[in-house]
Amino acid sequence: xxxxxxxxxxxxxxxxxxxxxxxxxxxxxxxxxxxxxxxxxxxxxxxxxxxxxxxxxxxxxxxxxxxxxxxxxxxxxxxxxxxxxxxxxxxxxxxxxxxxxxxxxxxxxxxxxxxxxxxxxxxxxxxxxxxxxxxxxxxxxxxxx
Amino acid sequence: xxxxxxxxxxxxxxxxxxxxxxxxxxxxxxxxxxxxxxxxxxxxxxxxxxxxxxxxxxxxxxxxxxxxxxxxxxxxxxxxxxxxxxxxxxxxxxxxxxxxxxxxxxxxxxxxxxxxxxxxxxxxxxxxxxxxxxxxxxxxxxxxxxxxxxxxxxxxxxxxxxxxxxxxxxxxxxxxxxxxxxxxxxxxxxxxxxxxxxxxxxxxxxxxxxxxxxxxxxxxxxxxxxxxxxxxxxxxxxxxxxxxxxxxxxxxxxxxxxxxxxxxxxxxxxxxxxxxxxxxxxxxxxxxxxxxxxxxxxxxxxxxxxxxxxxxxxxxxxxxxxxxxxxxxxxxxxxxxxxxxxxxxxxxxxxxxxxxxxxxxxxxxxxxxxxxxxxxxxxxxxxxxxxxxxxxxxxxxxxxxxxxxxxxxxxxxxxxxxxxxxxxxxxxxxxxxxxxxxxxxxxxxxxxxxxxxxxxxxxxxxxxxxxxxxxxxxxxxxxxxxxxxxxxxxxxxxxxxxxxxxxxx
Numbered sequence: 001x002x003x004x005x006x007x008x009x010x011x012x013x014x015x016x017x018x019x020x021x022x023x024x025x026x027x028x029x030x031x032x033x034x035x036x037x038x039x040x041x042x043x044x045x046x047x048x049x050x051x052x053x054x055x056x057x058x059x060x061x062x063x064x065x066x067x068x069x070x071x072x073x074x075x076x077x078x079x080x081x082x083x084x085x086x087x088x089x090x091x092x093x094x095x096x097x098x099x100x101x102x103x104x105x106x107x108x109x110x111x112x113x114x115x116x117x118x119x120x121x122x123x124x125x126x127x128x129x130x131x132x133x134x135x136x137x138x139x140x141x142x143x144x145x
Numbered sequence: 146x147x148x149x150x151x152x153x154x155x156x157x158x159x160x161x162x163x164x165x166x167x168x169x170x171x172x173x174x175x176x177x178x179x180x181x182x183x184x185x186x187x188x189x190x191x192x193x194x195x196x197x198x199x200x201x202x203x204x205x206x207x208x209x210x211x212x213x214x215x216x217x218x219x220x221x222x223x224x225x226x227x228x229x230x231x232x233x234x235x236x237x238x239x240x241x242x243x244x245x246x247x248x249x250x251x252x253x254x255x256x257x258x259x260x261x262x263x264x265x266x267x268x269x270x271x272x273x274x275x276x277x278x279x280x281x282x283x284x285x286x287x288x289x290x291x292x293x294x295x296x297x298x299x300x301x302x303x304x305x306x307x308x309x310x311x312x313x314x315x316x317x318x319x320x321x322x323x324x325x326x327x328x329x330x331x332x333x334x335x336x337x338x339x340x341x342x343x344x345x346x347x348x349x350x351x352x353x354x355x356x357x358x359x360x361x362x363x364x365x366x367x368x369x370x371x372x373x374x375x376x377x378x379x380x381x382x383x384x385x386x387x388x389x390x391x392x393x394x395x396x397x398x399x400x401x402x403x404x405x406x407x408x409x410x411x412x413x414x415x416x417x418x419x420x421x422x423x424x425x426x427x428x429x430x431x432x433x434x435x436x437x438x439x440x441x442x443x444x445x446x447x448x449x450x451x452x453x454x455x456x457x458x459x460x461x462x463x464x465x466x467x468x469x470x471x472x473x474x475x476x477x478x479x480x481x482x483x484x485x486x487x488x489x490x491x492x493x494x495x496x497x498x499x500x501x502x503x504x505x506x507x508x509x510x511x512x513x514x515x516x517x518x519x520x521x522x523x524x525x526x527x528x529x530x531x532x533x534x535x536x537x538x539x540x541x542x543x544x545x546x547x548x549x550x551x552x553x554x555x556x557x558x559x560x561x562x563x564x565x566x567x568x569x570x571x572x573x574x575x576x577x578x579x580x581x582x583x584x585x586x587x588x589x590x591x592x593x594x595x596x597x598x599x600x601x602x603x604x605x606x607x608x609x610x611x612x613x614x615x616x617x618x619x620x621x622x623x624x625x626x627x628x629x630x631x632x633x634x635x636x637x638x639x640x641x642x643x644x645x646x647x648x649x650x
Contacts, residue, residue, distance in 0.1 A: 020310075020314065025306070028310055032310065032313050032314075032317075035313075035314070035317045036313075036317055036320075038317075038321075039317045039320040039321045039324065040320065042320075042321055042324040042325070043320060043323065043324040043327070045324070045328075046324040046325065046327045046328035047327075048328075070327075070333075071324070071327060074276055074323070074327075074333070077276075077280065078279075078320050081280070081283045081287075081316075084287065085283075085287060085290070085309070085313060085316075088287070088290055088291070088309070089309055089310075089313070092294060092302060092305060092306060092309065093306075095294075095297050095302050096302050096303070096306065099299045099302060100299075105306065105307075106303070111376065113442070114440050114441065114442075
């Protein structure tokens with residue numbers, strides 16, 4: 001049973017990491033969600049084997065037969081936090097879509113300005129860097145003769 | 146020694162935040178609540194520091210559960226120093242924020258969020274439980290997510306996105322580390338962890354050490370995990386950036402120092418490569434931060450890159466793992482919180498006065514606003530490490546500690562980076578205070594203020610600059626206090642005994 005949980009955790013982490021590396025905001029948000037699920041599942045798994053409910057009413061024999069309640073409490077806390085922050089991220093994503101009508105994540109504006117300084121200083125002199133909305137890497141590729 | 150006093154720096158701001166929402170219809174009442182709550186926190190923090198310095202550690206068990214079962218609140222000298230400095234800075238920046246008129250600060254949610262942020266910062270310092278540290282971080286970060294995007298302008302949404310996603314990845318890694326730590330040791334109490342980690346496989350212990358270093362390194366802006374910081378911090382409104390720059394990264398540094406000294410002390414069975422790793426990371430962080438600053442044109446972004454290079458100095462002090470080294474790191478952290486916050490407040494004043502913080506759009510402020518120029522000069526020279534300011538004393542202690550261990554390479558890096566820092570500060574000085582503007586600022590300059598800015602803003606900045614000068618006047622007692630804090634940090638047995646009592650081995 002623990003092996004199945006470990007495998008599910010691994011899949012969630014892998015899928016979450018892949019989605020996180022995309023340029024589309026919606027995919028990043030889903031990726032964060034999957035990563036959070038993976039981490040919470042790992043937290044539950046860290047409590048060890050399943051056992052009787054951790055309520056001491058005399059139904060189970062030795063303390064070893066109870067399941068460990070602490071990781072479950074920790075996982076609950078973590079789930080609540082992940083839930084709240086994901087909701088905020090979705091709101092932020094919606095606001096971003098309202099502004100840009102596009103959910104592509106662009107490079108930082110200041111980074112692009114600094115990257116352009118470099119070209120102005122180069123031996124080629126000022127170059128036409130085309131569409132200002134493209135990212136700095138594409139601009140640098142254009143600069144290569 | 147046990148006392149319920151420790152909960153106050155967390156509980157009072159939280160209740161203040163709730164009250165602040167209730168009186169949300171009146172901005173004056175909200176301001177009053179913020180100032181009152183933070184003032185109480187400052188007073189309590191100072192009492193805690195005095196008592197901790199007398200008695201050693203203070204412990205409070207929440208809910209009356211004896212450790213390691215319940216959540217323990219623990220304050221040692223280092224935590225108490227951080228608590229005092231951070232609450233004082235939070236109070237001063239709150240005054241600055243009240244003095245600055247602006248759309249963001251007129252919103253209902255600014256004051257409650259600011260108080261939640263304050264509670265999160267305090268909780269990070271007083272907690273003795275690793276999972277509780279995660280909760281404190283989340284409290285602080287959740288408030289910071291909203292503060293950075295309050296207003297919803299396009300650049301804020303863009304920068305906030307990077308910040309939120311990176312912080313969430315760090316938080317997920319934190320939960321993952323906690324789960325693995327719990328699976329390996331069966332506890333999340335830091336003192337208990339320190340005891341039990343000593344018994345597990347050294348290779349596994351190194352793995353945990355690196356995982357926690359990565360988690361807190363993202364928050365602190367260590368090389369190579371710093372890239373998000375200069376993109377996201379400068380877009381927030383002035384006072385918010387100042388708090389983020391001054392405090393939030395330093396909470397990460399605090400967590401690194403706490404976990405590395407308590408749970409992964411050096412010298413127990415070939416941990417030496419880990420110590421060297423910290424020094425390498427420190428050197429890379431210093432160099433990359435200072436070189437990144439040279440290319441920038443915006444005053445706030447130059448300062449943001451300097452946060453990174455300065456974090457390198459603190460990690461260098463920790464990496465030495467001697468009492469003098471860690472004492473220098475503690476002194477450096479508190480000096481840097483005050484100085485960096487002051488510099489960002491000055492950047493806010495420049496932004497207000499000249500309508501922009503770009504070097505190319507601002508000029509000649511030394512003549513038109515000499516007070517701002519003076520307020521910039523003192524912390525800037527202090528940051529670069531010129532005598533007689535506090536930065537010089539902090540760097541001197543660090544260099545001295547490095548040389549006494551014969552580590553001349555890292556000392557050379559530290560001194561060279563200090564020189565480049567001076568270069569950047571000179572660049573800001575010539576760009577903003579001398580010369581003239583080459584391009585038009587984004588907003589119309591405000592030239593009517595008598596002191597160069599609204600009185601409350603200037604007063605708040607002035608008091609921070611005065612505190613930083615105070616650090617160099619009373620450097621002796623403060624350095625002795627850092628020395629005692631460092632002795633506590635490098636002797637984890639005292640911390641463990643204070644929490645676990647007689648049960649400790």
